[in-house]
Amino acid sequence: MAASPTSRAAPLTGPARRALKKKRRFLGVIGVLTAGLLFELGLRPFVADTYHPGPFPVRTIRNYYEGLAVAHFEPDGLGQLGNRLTGNQPVSGAPEVLIVGDSHVAAYSVRDQDTMGAVVERLSRASDQPLNVRQYGWPGANVPTFLAAAGSLLQARHPAWAAVVLNSYNIGADALMKSHDWHMEVASDYSIRLIHGTYLRQTAFRDRLVRWTGRSALALALWRRVGVISSRGTPESGAAATILEQHDSRLAEEAARVPRATVLALKKAFGTRLFIVYAPAVHQDDVEPLETELQSLCAEEGVAFLSVQEALARDRHEHSRLSRGFHNTAPGVGHFNAIGHEIIGKEIWRYLRDRSSSSMPSR
Amino acid sequence: MTFVSVSFVTFFILVVLGLGVAPSRHFRQRLLLLASLWFYASWKPVYLLVLATPILIDYLCAIRIEESADAMVRKSWLAAGVTSNLLLLAYFKYTNFFLANIAVLSGAAPKHLDIVLPLGISFFTFKSLSYTIDVYRRELPACHSLWRYALFVCYFPDLIAGPIVRASVFLPQMDRSLKQSWRRTIVGCHMILLGVTKKLLIADQMAIFVDPVFAASSNYSPLTVWSAVIAYSLQIYCDFSGYSDMAIGVSKIIGIDLPENFNMPYLAVSPVDFWRRWHISLSNWLRDYLYFSLPVDRSKPWHRYRNATITFLLSGLWHGASWTFVCWGGLHGLALATSHWWSARRARRGRVPSKSMGVRFACWLATYVFVCVTWVLFRSQSFPAALQMLRKMAGLAPGGIAWLYSPLLMVLPIVIVAHVVGIVAARSASPTTSGRKAHFPAWAGSLYANARASFMVKSNRLSGVYVLMRPRFLGAFLLASWVLTVLLFGATGANPFVYFQF
Numbered sequence: 120m121a122a123s124p125t126s127r128a129a130p131l132t133g134p135a136r137r138a139l140k141k142k143r144r145f146l147g148v149i150g151v152l153t154a155g156l157l158f159e160l161g162l163r164p165f166v167a168d169t170y171h172p173g174p175f176p177v178r179t180i181r182n183y184y185e186g187l188a189v190a191h192f193e194p195d196g197l198g199q200l201g202n203r204l205t206g207n208q209p210v211s212g213a214p215e216v217l218i219v220g221d222s223h224v225a226a227y228s229v230r231d232q233d234t235m236g237a238v239v240e241r242l243s244r245a246s247d248q249p250l251n252v253r254q255y256g257w258p259g260a261n262v263p264t265f266l267a268a269a270g271s272l273l274q275a276r277h278p279a280w281a282a283v284v285l286n287s288y289n290i291g292a293d294a295l296m297k298s299h300d301w302h303m304e305v306a307s308d309y310s311i312r313l314i315h316g317t318y319l320r321q322t323a324f325r326d327r328l329v330r331w332t333g334r335s336a337l338a339l340a341l342w343r344r345v346g347v348i349s350s351r352g353t354p355e356s357g358a359a360a361t362i363l364e365q366h367d368s369r370l371a372e373e374a375a376r377v378p379r380a381t382v383l384a385l386k387k388a389f390g391t392r393l394f395i396v397y398a399p400a401v402h403q404d405d406v407e408p409l410e411t412e413l414q415s416l417c418a419e420e421g422v423a424f425l426s427v428q429e430a431l432a433r434d435r436h437e438h439s440r441l442s443r444g445f446h447n448t449a450p451g452v453g454h455f456n457a458i459g460h461e462i463i464g465k466e467i468w469r470y471l472r473d474r475s476s477s478s479m480p481s482r
Numbered sequence: 483m484t485f486v487s488v489s490f491v492t493f494f495i496l497v498v499l500g501l502g503v504a505p506s507r508h509f510r511q512r513l514l515l516l517a518s519l520w521f522y523a524s525w526k527p528v529y530l531l532v533l534a535t536p537i538l539i540d541y542l543c544a545i546r547i548e549e550s551a552d553a554m555v556r557k558s559w560l561a562a563g564v565t566s567n568l569l570l571l572a573y574f575k576y577t578n579f580f581l582a583n584i585a586v587l588s589g590a591a592p593k594h595l596d597i598v599l600p601l602g603i604s605f606f607t608f609k610s611l612s613y614t615i616d617v618y619r620r621e622l623p624a625c626h627s628l629w630r631y632a633l634f635v636c637y638f639p640d641l642i643a644g645p646i647v648r649a650s651v652f653l654p655q656m657d658r659s660l661k662q663s664w665r666r667t668i669v670g671c672h673m674i675l676l677g678v679t680k681k682l683l684i685a686d687q688m689a690i691f692v693d694p695v696f697a698a699s700s701n702y703s704p705l706t707v708w709s710a711v712i713a714y715s716l717q718i719y720c721d722f723s724g725y726s727d728m729a730i731g732v733s734k735i736i737g738i739d740l741p742e743n744f745n746m747p748y749l750a751v752s753p754v755d756f757w758r759r760w761h762i763s764l765s766n767w768l769r770d771y772l773y774f775s776l777p778v779d780r781s782k783p784w785h786r787y788r789n790a791t792i793t794f795l796l797s798g799l800w801h802g803a804s805w806t807f808v809c810w811g812g813l814h815g816l817a818l819a820t821s822h823w824w825s826a827r828r829a830r831r832g833r834v835p836s837k838s839m840g841v842r843f844a845c846w847l848a849t850y851v852f853v854c855v856t857w858v859l860f861r862s863q864s865f866p867a868a869l870q871m872l873r874k875m876a877g878l879a880p881g882g883i884a885w886l887y888s889p890l891l892m893v894l895p896i897v898i899v900a901h902v903v904g905i906v907a908a909r910s911a912s913p914t915t916s917g918r919k920a921h922f923p924a925w926a927g928s929l930y931a932n933a934r935a936s937f938m939v940k941s942n943r944l945s946g947v948y949v950l951m952r953p954r955f956l957g958a959f960l961l962a963s964w965v966l967t968v969l970l971f972g973a974t975g976a977n978p979f980v981y982f983q984f
Contacts (some may be wrong), residue, residue: 143954150958158966238540340970439703446888449690450702 122345143327155337162336177204184230185453186445191229197272198255200225205252206232207240213249215276216471219265220284223455225256233457238464239471246472253278261294263301263313263379269388281392282425282467283385286400287409290381292374305373308378378409382416394423395471396454398463401443404432423474427466434462483524485674486681493521498735502662512662514633514736516892521638525601531572532600533636536610539566541631544617548624563614574603579803583790602642604800606635608767613649615771622650630656641732643725645743645763652738660737673731675964680724682972684893690707690719690973691887696861699871703882707874711854712892714861721745722761746901748853751845753817756826756853764800768793783826787819794818801860806868810859817852904913 150186152342165181178192178200194201216234218224226234236252243250253276257264264284273281296302304312350381385393395417397410417424442453442459455463483488497517504510523530547556572580579592585592613634616622625631631669634652643651695702702710726743733740742765750756757765776789791812798811828835836842855872862868873879 146955147958150955150960151962153955154959154962154966157963158970162970251539337966343975344969439701439881441883441885446886449694450706450883450885450887451694 146359159335159337162211162340165336165340177385181229186456187446187447188228188230190225190227190229191231191430194351197275198268199257201255202469203234203236203252203254205234205237205240205446206230207237207244209251210244210249213251216250216252216467217272217276217281217392218252218254218277218284218467219268219272219281220256220396221260221286221289222258224243225258225282226254226454226460227258228454229457229460232387233460235455235464235467238461239468242465242468243471248472250471255474257300260300261289261302263294263303263311263375266311266384266388267301267313267315269385273389274394277452278392280394280471281295281389282394282396283389284396284398284463285381285413286398287407288400290378290409290413292370292377294381295370295373303380305376305380307376309376309383311380311384315325334337377404377476378413382413382420382422386420386422394474395426396463396467397424397426397428399428399431401452403428423470425466425470427463430462430466433458483521485725485732486678489524491934493517493524494732495711498662501512501660501736511629511633511656514660515635518633518638518641522601522636525600529598529600530644532603533572533606535570536567536607537628537632537635539563540610540614540635541625541628544614544624545626547614547617555962560614560618564596564611567611567614571603571607573597574599576799576803578873605644605646606641608646608764609649610635612646612771616648616650620736622653625649625653636739637733638647639729639738640740643722644761645729645741646727646762646767647740648767651741655738658737662735662737667735670731670733670735673727673734674733675968676732676970677724677727677729677780679964680727681969683968684897685717685721685724686973687889688713688720691885691890692717692861695885696863696867698872699867700879701883702874703884704874704877706883706885707871708766709887709890711858711871711875712894713887714857715850715854716824716893718857718860719744726808733780748850748903750823750849750853751842751847753814753852754821756849757814757818764797768797772796782791783823787823790818790822791815804863806859806862809865810856813856813859 124228165183176194178194180190180192180200182188191204192200192202193204216236216239218239223374224235226322231237234254240250240252247279255268255272257268262285272278294303295305300316302314302316304314306312382395394414397413399407399410406426410426410428414424414426416422434440434442440458442462443452443455444451446454483493497513499749500513500517501510519530519533522533540563543559543566545557547563550556550559568892574597577597581595582591584590613622613625613631616939617624625634633656634647634649637647640647644740656662692710692714696714699707699710723744741763743761744759745759745762747756747760750759773789773793776792778789780787792815794811794815795808796811797814798807798809801807801811825835855875858871858875859868862871870879876881
């Protein structure tokens, strides 16, 4: 047992006591600083480049909320972080496939070589019909963001096919909410108006704060944790939109027009290259009503539609595997894991092979 | 308003400030009572009436019991007090359970009344009951101040989920000044930090994995189900003992000492040992007011075993109005009875308990596995769900999703090492082995002291707390690391405390 203050042999005089107190305080401060330093060093490897100033040839995101993965992005000025790399070398002259979507496409939680794009590339090359895949994901974003980016993406990449990966959040009331960079208004004739939002407007102060915080891994981690803790109990944006929809009849009416407006607008933006991939937001064995609606709308408008719901459910039953969730999350909850990406990638490749084999160059 | 919320922190700071400026002890007591009523009303104001019922009835009954010399009159007032408490508990907690069972037996359509279970009813009725019984047994004088008695029943730190404090422990402390001291505040803050750590870093992290597996165990592999059960054993321990730590810490800052509720229960080497370490305040309550009240013929040993089983059956029912809880309690009762019978049999044959490490390890393992298996009944929503889970654990239903939850693998070694440190620390300071202390350097002694404080070794807890809180290098380093770990790695989901439902 450490000596307690009461075990001291003789009482100290005034100056000696003050000196001892000063020394103890000094040691205490050193102790706190040492702990901070150790945490700073320990957290350094997990800091994303997003918060660091300066250009990068490859942007790295280290995720530790869902598993532990390192994601690399090519900052080509398109999308939020740029093109999500696949870990495969591009094949010169091979046609390009564009995959656009939300956080499921950004896929921070899986390695580059496990992304759906990487799977498509590997399968296509194994079949001697090589493809280069470009993946652009916007975490938390919806259809208005994909539409706003469509022009620049097509102009820069000239893809042969453009897959837009959707789920129920992307084409519900959430697309009308002002909580994202882009949202939209849907008129009664299903025409849409894209509106640039004010979400997380960069002020000089905030910018300085983020840059300053970004210099310390510990400060950054604490900053983010405070954000997570303060948002405790508030529903996620998709759920919030659903709640609002239940209380706002006008919003509910407008939200009901979103699926058709989405199909029309995506068709207009991406043209004949477009095919919509529907990946349900949560696992379920039955097809969501929204998926059925979207499928019939696509059929009406002549837009190619691919559902991966059945493949995901089949894999779960046949192989007892979960396509979502990571080793540090609840089983089956969260973003698609490597298994989910593999299934979606295989389905996209199967679709491309079956539907467009005639137009694919063979080596 | 739970302990781990901004609203509670605000409330508590205001209470502490109020106690600090209150001019006298009586003012402080009244302020505490008002704060306790506010705390309870923040959940459902109308249920203050439910809280007031046992306060008024038991207050009057106890005074009548004390005033009367006639045994019959005393017994009648005792019966009135006990019956009113049990009726209150039965109505709010068991009405729907009884109706459902009557419907099953009679074949009629089940009826369900829309009754909201008042928070902490099982705890405050037990507190009130113990007071009336103590006065009847002449172990405690009746309290003649309604303010004081009301404060005893609805004292907010232990109101919702214990520890079940006795009037004989609480009421004498009312004579204290209730002035905060720096030392008590330090100890209290340490206890709160310890409780928050258990809740956020372990219990809530484990809940993320436990909930989905218990909800659909048939989907998962036997190994995954086993790991979920182990995770649940950690969850419920850290959730409940974390709450108790916070309650003790909050109360310490106020100036009132609450009894310890846990003492490293998973180190138990028999069911009897387990119940000496788990939810100590409830175990003691059941022993003193139920087990000892049951009829017994000392010439017939089986009467003791029967009474132990009955006590635990009722303990199961206290935990929840469901047959799974009754079965859980029954199994523990049987285990206790068997354990007592075995010990008595060995004693009759002149055998002393084995000190061999191998035997002790086997006893520990058997006890832990038994406790885990019974947790399945405790946690499952129904018998079929529990049976499905037990089938998986027994390997009778192979196959299913294999899921390795990494936080469990991280937490488990920490808990094991901490318990080992706790044991060593406890031994290092025990009178029989005090010579060993000299072999530990000062820093190791400090570490042991901290570990002892953290892992529920009751003796010398205070010194551990004091060492940790001293502004010296090691203390400051450990404290800063501890706080940062909780901030960075604690779960952020808002999970209610498990024992709130009881």
